Amino acid sequence: MKTSSTRARGTRSRTTRRAALLTALCLALTPACAAESDDEQQLTIFAAASLTESFEELVDRFEEDHPGVDVVTSFDSSATLAGQVLAGAPADVVATADSVTMGILEEENRLAEPPVVFARNEMALVVPAGNPAGIDDVEDLDNADYVVCARTAPCGDLAERILSEAGIEREPRSLEVDVKAVLTKVSLGEADAGLVYVTDVVAAEGDVEEIPLPPSASETTDDLIAVVRGSDEAELAQEFTELVLSPEGGRVLEEAGFQPGRDSDSSP
Amino acid sequence: MTKATPRRPRLGRAPAYLLLPGLLGLAFLVVPLAALVARTPVRGLPERLTDPVVLDALWLSLWTATAAMAISLVVGLPLAWALARLDFPGRSLVRVLVTVPLVLPPVVAGVALLAAFGRNGIIGAPLRELGITIPFTPAAVVVAHTFVALPFLVISVEGALRATSREYDEVAAVLGATRGRTFRRVTVPMALPGIAAGVVLGWARSLGEFGATITFAGNFPGITQTMPLAVYEALQSDPEAAFVLSLLMLLVSVAVLALLRERWFGQVVP
Numbered sequence: 001m002k003t004s005s006t007r008a009r010g011t012r013s014r015t016t017r018r019a020a021l022l023t024a025l026c027l028a029l030t031p032a033c034a035a036e037s038d039d040e041q042q043l044t045i046f047a048a049a050s051l052t053e054s055f056e057e058l059v060d061r062f063e064e065d066h067p068g069v070d071v072v073t074s075f076d077s078s079a080t081l082a083g084q085v086l087a088g089a090p091a092d093v094v095a096t097a098d099s100v101t102m103g104i105l106e107e108e109n110r111l112a113e114p115p116v117v118f119a120r121n122e123m124a125l126v127v128p129a130g131n132p133a134g135i136d137d138v139e140d141l142d143n144a145d146y147v148v149c150a151r152t153a154p155c156g157d158l159a160e161r162i163l164s165e166a167g168i169e170r171e172p173r174s175l176e177v178d179v180k181a182v183l184t185k186v187s188l189g190e191a192d193a194g195l196v197y198v199t200d201v202v203a204a205e206g207d208v209e210e211i212p213l214p215p216s217a218s219e220t221t222d223d224l225i226a227v228v229r230g231s232d233e234a235e236l237a238q239e240f241t242e243l244v245l246s247p248e249g250g251r252v253l254e255e256a257g258f259q260p261g262r263d264s265d266s267s268p
Numbered sequence: 269m270t271k272a273t274p275r276r277p278r279l280g281r282a283p284a285y286l287l288l289p290g291l292l293g294l295a296f297l298v299v300p301l302a303a304l305v306a307r308t309p310v311r312g313l314p315e316r317l318t319d320p321v322v323l324d325a326l327w328l329s330l331w332t333a334t335a336a337m338a339i340s341l342v343v344g345l346p347l348a349w350a351l352a353r354l355d356f357p358g359r360s361l362v363r364v365l366v367t368v369p370l371v372l373p374p375v376v377a378g379v380a381l382l383a384a385f386g387r388n389g390i391i392g393a394p395l396r397e398l399g400i401t402i403p404f405t406p407a408a409v410v411v412a413h414t415f416v417a418l419p420f421l422v423i424s425v426e427g428a429l430r431a432t433s434r435e436y437d438e439v440a441a442v443l444g445a446t447r448g449r450t451f452r453r454v455t456v457p458m459a460l461p462g463i464a465a466g467v468v469l470g471w472a473r474s475l476g477e478f479g480a481t482i483t484f485a486g487n488f489p490g491i492t493q494t495m496p497l498a499v500y501e502a503l504q505s506d507p508e509a510a511f512v513l514s515l516l517m518l519l520v521s522v523a524v525l526a527l528l529r530e531r532w533f534g535q536v537v538p
Contacts, residue, residue, distance in 0.1 A: 079504035145404065147486065152504035173404040174486025175493075177500065185486070189388045190403050 043236045044072045044090055046081040048097035049178040050121060050155070050197045051223065054256035055095070058249060062240055069236060077153040077178035078102075085110055085228060092237040095225040095244070097121065097179075097197075098154035102224040112234060115226035117261035118244050119253045122198045123158050123219045126186050126208040133192035138166045138217055144192035147185045150175040155182070158219040159195040165217045183208065197221075199257035222261060301518060308511045316512045324490040325498040326516065332406060332494065333474035336413035337421070337467050344421040344470075345463065349451065351422070352429035353437070363426075370419045377415055378483025385411060385484075408485035409492050413477050417470035424469055428462020429455065468528050475521060 047055045052075045059071045074081070078096035082104050085091050094111075095118075096102040102115045127135050133144050141163070148163070149156035156175065176182045179196050186194040187207035194208075201210045225244055227237040243249050250260060316322065350356075351363055369377055385392040385402045392402060402408045436458060440450040456463070478496040485492040487501070495517050502510040 077504060083504060083507065150487065150501055150504070152501060172488070174488050175501070176487065177482065177504075181482075188382060188386060190382060190386050 041066075041069045041233060041236060042072060043069060043092050043233050043240060044074070045093045045095070045240065046074050046076070046085065046089070046091040047093075047095040048078045048081070048154070048223065049075050049180045050097050050199055051075065051095055052180065053203045054199070054253050054258065057252050057256075058240075058243060061248070061252075062243055066236070066239075071240075075180075077149070079152040079154075080177070090232075091228050092231040092233050093225065093240055094228055095223060096154070097223055098157070098221045099224060100157070101154060102226065105226070105228075110229050112227040112229045112231065112237075115224040116241070116245065117222045118225050118249070119223040119258035119261050120220050121223060121258055123155070123162060123213065123221075124196055124198045124201050125162075125193060125211040125213050126183070126196055126201055126204070127193045127211055128186055128189040128191075129207055129209060131209055131211075132189065135193050135211055137211070138162065138168070138213055141166070141168045141193060142170045144170075145173045146170075146193040146195070147174045147176055147182050147191040148172045148195045149179055149182055150177055153178055154221055155179040155195070155197065158221055161219055162195060162213065162217045166214075197257075202255075202257035220259075223258070304511065304514055304518065308515045309508050313512060316509055317516060321489050321493075322498065322513060322516070325493050325495045325513075326520070328406065328409065328490070328493065329475055329495040329517075330520075332409045332413055333417075333471050335410045336417055336474045337471045339410070339414050340418040340421045340470055341463075341467060344418050344466075345425060345456075348422045348425035348429060348466075349455065351426045353434065353455070366419050366422050368419075369415055370423070374416060374477065374479025375483050378412065378480040381408075381412060381415060381480065381484040403484060404486045404488065404492060406485075406491060409481055409494060412480040412484045413474040416477055416480050417474040420473050421466040421470040424466035425459070425463050428459040428466065431462065432458040464528065468525065472521060472525070475517070 045055065045059065055073060055075070059073060063069060063071055074084075074091075076084075078098060078101040081091075081094060082096065082101040085094055085105055086108055094102075094105065096115075099115075099117075102111075105111055106115060125135075125138055125141075127133065133140075135141070135144055148159035151157060151160060155178070159172075173191060174185065176185065179200055182194040183196050183200045183204060185191045186196070187204055193211070196208075198210070201208060225241055227234060227241060231237050244253075254260070347366065351359060351366070372380075381389075382392075382403065383389050385395070385408075387393065387396055387401055387403060395402070402411060432455070436454050437450050440454045441447070445453065476496060477494070478500065481492070481494055482497055482500075487493050487497050489498075493501070495513065499510050499513045499517070502513055
């Protein structure tokens with residue numbers, strides 16, 4: 001009696017263990033497991049952090065129109081994404097928040113065709129809801145604990161230009177890795193102010209307030225998209241790019257706070 | 269009472285199904301580090317290593333990791349002792365609570381620290397009234413490091429204390445020592461190698477800490493930018509510099525581990 005119950009337990013736990021092992025193996029060898037359901041196509045999109053909300057919406061629509069296609073997204077600083085693509089990361093589509101980072105990929109011949117400007121974004125000075133530090137103007141940053149993006153990210157480059165244009169001497173308290181990290185520090189109230197994109201103000205849904213920048217200190221950036229050279233899903237990648245450039249894509253981007261791109265079919 | 273150790277029986281040849289996976293594991297750990305060394309550009313190495321930003325980051329990493337370990341030792345040793353030697357209700361729960369930060373993704377740890385010690389945190393807000401703000405300061409780096417490294421210290425020290433028999437404590441008590449004196453003169457000296465191992469483990473974890481630091485302390489050169497943060501930032505703009513910084517961290521880690529092993533672990537791991 002006792003033996004049989006022990007054995008039963010032993011068997012069960014061994015089965016569980018085997019299942020766990022299989023799962024672990026699958027996780028370790030994802031492509032191998034994905035191959036099992038081989039009618040499913042996978043499209044990998046690398047996009048700038050500022051594109052998070054609008055691209056998630058576009059990906060949802062794309063997946064609805066393409067049953068059997070699984071879209072994987074990675075949102076990060078444009079500089080990080082460009083570095084990853086250069087190092088051979090398996091991206092099919094890449095979208096950056098400025099032409100400099102995209103230019104690196106173009107120069108290194110990693111794009112299937114010249115990138116296209118699909119939207120324009122503007123920098124914004126934001127403060128936590130309620131503006132606890134009482135910031136009315138960009139010049140108030142000289143007496144505030146503010147955060148910006150690291151200089152390597154497009155938003156950091158633009159922030160630096162705004163700060164030097166406004167003659168701000170005080171250093172930021174932190175150089176965050178991407179624009180969403182800046183937004184988080186401000187919306188949590190850890191910083192008195194931060195420099196993000198207008199689209200982030202929309203995305204924050206009231207957690208931050210925008211303080212108008214003077215026209216002299218306003219900075220815009222182009223958002224570019226391109227299919228990566230050697231993509232396994234070049235056709236799907238092209239279709240996604242077309243969706244972003246379509247009037248439908250334009251509406252999604254506009255709702256997120258983007259302005260239309262300056263050109264729609266030529267490289268910058 | 270014979271002093272000669274009996275001849276050990278032969279256990280037979282090591283089976284291939286143990287040796288091969290073991291070797292595979294070793295190769296998996298060594299190959300990336302060897303590749304890192306191979307990829308590091310030699311040209312301009314001295315200039316890059318003496319760049320003030322690099323030296324600042326290295327110095328900050330070393331002192332904050334050390335400070336975090338000092339704090340961890342002060343609060344962690346008594347905690348580990350209580351877990352190993354005291355019988356109290358809810359001890360398993362306490363052990364689980366101590367272990368949670370070990371399994372927590374570091375970024376989540378950073379968010380939790382903001383909720384507690386941030387400017388609007390439960391403890392951070394009252395502190396701010398007193399004129400103390402922690403985020404974006406080197407103190408925040410120490411707090412983040414302590415949070416992620418303390419569990420390593422507590423768990424390994426508790427193991428060390430359990431390994432040294434409780435009977436010695438009892439003998440000391442019978443001979444008239446108070447519990448405090450027993451702790452200082454018997455328990456701690458006997459567990460010293462294990463305590464040292466815990467400190468090194470925690471220190472190493474602290475040196476490599478990234479997620480909690482960047483989330484809670486931010487990233488500014490010379491103030492909160494530790495080596496891992498500097499490596500990450502360099503990777504975005506200047507991958508060659510990132511390789512150099514990574515190599516430097518590797519060398520520092522190996523040097524410290526080797527040094528401590530020589531000095532403290534000689535008796536436990538011959």
